[in-house]
Amino acid sequence: MRNLRILSEIMPWRPLFTGKLNLPTETFAALIAAILVIPQGITFAYLAGLPPEYGIYSSIFVTLFASLFGSSSMLGGPNTAVAVLIGVTVVPFSGRGSPLYIDYVILLSLMVGLIQLFIWLARGGKYFQYLSPAAITGITVGVGIILILSSLDGILGLSPSGTLFFFEKIYVMAGDWHTLINPYSFTIGITTVITGIVAKTRYPRYSILIAMAVGYIVGLVLMGIFTQVNTEIELLGHVPFQILPLSYPKMDLEYLLVGISMLPNALTIALIGLAQSMVIVKNLRSDTDQPVNADKEVFAQGIANTLAAFFSSFAGSGSFNRTAVNQSLGSKTPLAGILSAVMVFLLILFFAPLLSYVPMAVIAGTLMLVGIGMIKPQEIARLFSWTGELSVFFVTLFSIVFLGLQSGLIVAFILSVIMFVLSASKLEITIKHVNESVQIRVEGHLFYASIDQLSSLLKRHRHENVLLDLSVVSYMDLSATEAIAKDLQKRKPKETTFVIVLTSQKLLEHFEQRLEGMPVQFIQHLRTQ
Amino acid sequence: MLHNQLTKPGLLFTPLILALCLLSFDSFSAGPPTIETLLERSYLDDYHSNVVFGYRIVTETETYGARYSGNHLRCTNCHLNAGRKPDAIPLNVAGMYPKWRSKNGRRNGIGLRIRECFVYSLDGIMPPEDSPEVLAVAAYISYISHGETIGEAPAGRGVPTLPDTGYDPNPANGKAIYDKNCTHCHGNNGQGIPGVPSLWGMDAYNKGAGMANTSKAAGFIWANMPLGQERSLTHQDAFDVAAYINMQIRPGDPRKSKLLKLFEAITGLAD
Missing domain, CATH: 1.10.760.10 (Cytochrome c-like domain)
Structure with missing residues (x-):
């Protein structure tokens, strides 16, 4: 049975699985996704310290495999956090962009993919679903802010300030803006952003396309008048493109040593990538009626990253922003992802020379638009009704912006679990006195953190008849049973009675086993709903 | 045997130790390692891997420098022998920069000089100052400038200035x-x-x-x-x-x- 399930998760997506297939919608969504992913892939390749063509290869092959083996309209491919982490991991071993660096990135991608496949085999996907909605909002807004801040470099035409923390960057800019900021890049970037914002109110579907086109034309005009040499407008440049960029991870003793040193970071990248994909999966499952299979998506991510190593690609994960666009365009199946990979391929094949004159400021402007789109005021406003959720949101947001995505996700995860434990350990207890006996009705989970409330109550009513109503308790652990048993031992069985009311057969068996021979009676009534 | 070694936690630091060994080896031998030995090494530190990348850009520009170059020329077509031949615009000039140049009427760093090569000789796009290609070529230039005096023109710099022959070119x-x-x-x-x-x-x-x-x-x-x-x-x-x-x-x-x-x-x- 289990083998059969694993086999079904390995199977690639086939159109037969989904009854109705809206081909024009999927195709249009794929086209937009392809146009969006090209600049992102190139930017993320830059973040990862790789030449731009590797971003293109990743947008083709990682997207293709992630969708082919996936089960939903989630779009995989190059991802900000993963790209930044790849850069952080490999930079100590080699110079950015050098051939050796590329070998190490390919090795790292293979390691990430294999770790994710291992997590899939260990059925680890479910552990990623503990993130609370507030934490997810925090992560989304935090990533949005990071995108906006990182797009500032390109829009303002700043030179090497990538290593600066963002408030340092703003501080330096405030003091020296007239020498640091490139006015031409700024014009192009700000035109792109404003066009995007204006276009979004009228043509939300095409707003990013319109913004890119306008920014591109403004760039061409500026370069036509003032020349690229004098304006120093940063261009995308020629993207050398191979039709089948086969590669393989090199293996010898020295690569092995570097691989071992990269292992902790590979683990982090694998977990961060999966965490992001699982957040998207969770969103898709609650917002759409797609047949999303979390374990299948874990497998898809793992196999996509593993195969990435053989197609000159770097590891990726599910993408928040592209999936959001894809969903808003009405895509419902993995077909959009598969088609978008094909379209990236065709676009690059036929329009690569056009792309080489795209100013980086336009790409940065697009990223800023995506970042702005990720900050949704109404979603944040909704959180204001509850302090707990609000604090989770703000702590998550703060740690992502100031400590980085990596630590931010860990903080979000821990906070979500803490909030869950806190809320779960609160018992709702109602006490009623009915002719000489005390009725204690318990709601909530009975476990080590919550049992104290109940046991102190039982102690107080030790000399009375007690009817303990556990009919709505669904979970109970060993320490809770032991606490009740301890109380029973101290009772005088001849004077008082102790009755437990239960519904679940499991709990009844549990009690009968533990409290054998104790002065207790059970009433089981099955709830009819 | 190998397996036993690899399971030791101390081995995590091996790349570091290896790098230290390489560094100390470099400082004992006379001058920097030759580019040929660098090309054979599979482990390089940040600087030397940039040097190797820079060497590859100079010798195979159409592949490694393709992002910003516009024709099929290579740097080494004019900077003969990868910039190591005197009187053929050798690249061992890191000590000469920054300097003022009449070509653009401002103080030029080595980065700007490299970027201008991409624009004019390679008829391409001006790369940004911090692009990996420019950084790598700069690393290569400072690598082959080892031993030159700062501020002094190395022997055979640029091309020889031919004396006036008294006739117009025909x-x-x-x-x-x-x-x-x-x-x-x-x-x-x-x-x-x-x-x-x-x-x-x-x-x-x-x-x-x-x-x-x-x-x-x-x-x-x-x-x-x-x-x-x-x-x-x-x-x-x-x-x-x-x-x-x-x-x-x-x-x-x-x-x-x-x-x-x-x-x-x-x-x-x-x-």
Whole structure:
């Protein structure tokens, strides 16, 4: 049975699985996704310290495999956090962009993919679903802010300030803006952003396309008048493109040593990538009626990253922003992802020379638009009704912006679990006195953190008849049973009675086993709903 | 045996120890390791891997520097022997920068100098100052400048300045000399063959390049051409050939032909 399930998760997506297939919608969504992913892939390749063509290869092959083996309209491919982490991991071993660096990135991608496949085999996907909605909002807004801040470099035409923390960057800019900021890049970037914002109110579907086109034309005009040499407008440049960029991870003793040193970071990248994909999966499952299979998506991510190593690609994960666009365009199946990979391929094949004159400021402007789109005021406003959720949101947001995505996700995860434990350990207890006996009705989970409330109550009513109503308790652990048993031992069985009311057969068996021979009676009534 | 070693936690630091060994090895041997030994190593620190990347850009520009170059020339076509041959614009000039240059009327760092090569000689796009390509070539230049004195021109810097011959350059004579000596490699129409650069046409250096200056080109030709029989031409012959080559059609100066340059780029899409 289990083998059969694993086999079904390995199977690639086939159109037969989904009854109705809206081909024009999927195709249009794929086209937009392809146009969006090209600049992102190139930017993320830059973040990862790789030449731009590797971003293109990743947008083709990682997207293709992630969708082919996936089960939903989630779009995989190059991802900000993963790209930044790849850069952080490999930079100590080699110079950015050098051939050796590329070998190490390919090795790292293979390691990430294999770790994710291992997590899939260990059925680890479910552990990623503990993130609370507030934490997810925090992560989304935090990533949005990071995108906006990182797009500032390109829009303002700043030179090497990538290593600066963002408030340092703003501080330096405030003091020296007239020498640091490139006015031409700024014009192009700000035109792109404003066009995007204006276009979004009228043509939300095409707003990013319109913004890119306008920014591109403004760039061409500026370069036509003032020349690229004098304006120093940063261009995308020629993207050398191979039709089948086969590669393989090199293996010898020295690569092995570097691989071992990269292992902790590979683990982090694998977990961060999966965490992001699982957040998207969770969103898709609650917002759409797609047949999303979390374990299948874990497998898809793992196999996509593993195969990435053989197609000159770097590891990726599910993408928040592209999936959001894809969903808003009405895509419902993995077909959009598969088609978008094909379209990236065709676009690059036929329009690569056009792309080489795209100013980086336009790409940065697009990223800023995506970042702005990720900050949704109404979603944040909704959180204001509850302090707990609000604090989770703000702590998550703060740690992502100031400590980085990596630590931010860990903080979000821990906070979500803490909030869950806190809320779960609160018992709702109602006490009623009915002719000489005390009725204690318990709601909530009975476990080590919550049992104290109940046991102190039982102690107080030790000399009375007690009817303990556990009919709505669904979970109970060993320490809770032991606490009740301890109380029973101290009772005088001849004077008082102790009755437990239960519904679940499991709990009844549990009690009968533990409290054998104790002065207790059970009433089981099955709830009819 | 190997397996036992690898399970030791201390081995996590092995790359660090290895790097320290390499560093100490480098400091004991005379001068920096040669580029050939660097190419063979599979473990390199940040600086040396940039040096190797820079060397690859210089020797195989059409592959490793393709992002910003616009033609099929290689750096090593003019900076002969990967910038290590005197009198052929050697690249061991890191100590000369930053300096003021009349070409753009400002103080130039080595980064700007490299970027201008991409724009003029490679007829491409000006890369940003912090692009990996520029950083790598800068690393390579400082690597081969090892041992030179800062602020002092290294021996054989640039190209020799030929003395005034008293005659104007004669392109007609230049054509005769070109047809006799140069067509084997550079072709009848200056188109070149794989490994030998085009001298004119739309795949050659543009009018803003240093080679477009006839006296510089003449100095280079006299000191280095024909390859293997350098200094066989007279000074006047070198001037004549240089004038003939620079008379031909080639891409415009990207600073002057503003809209034209853009038009060239867009019509270039067709082929």
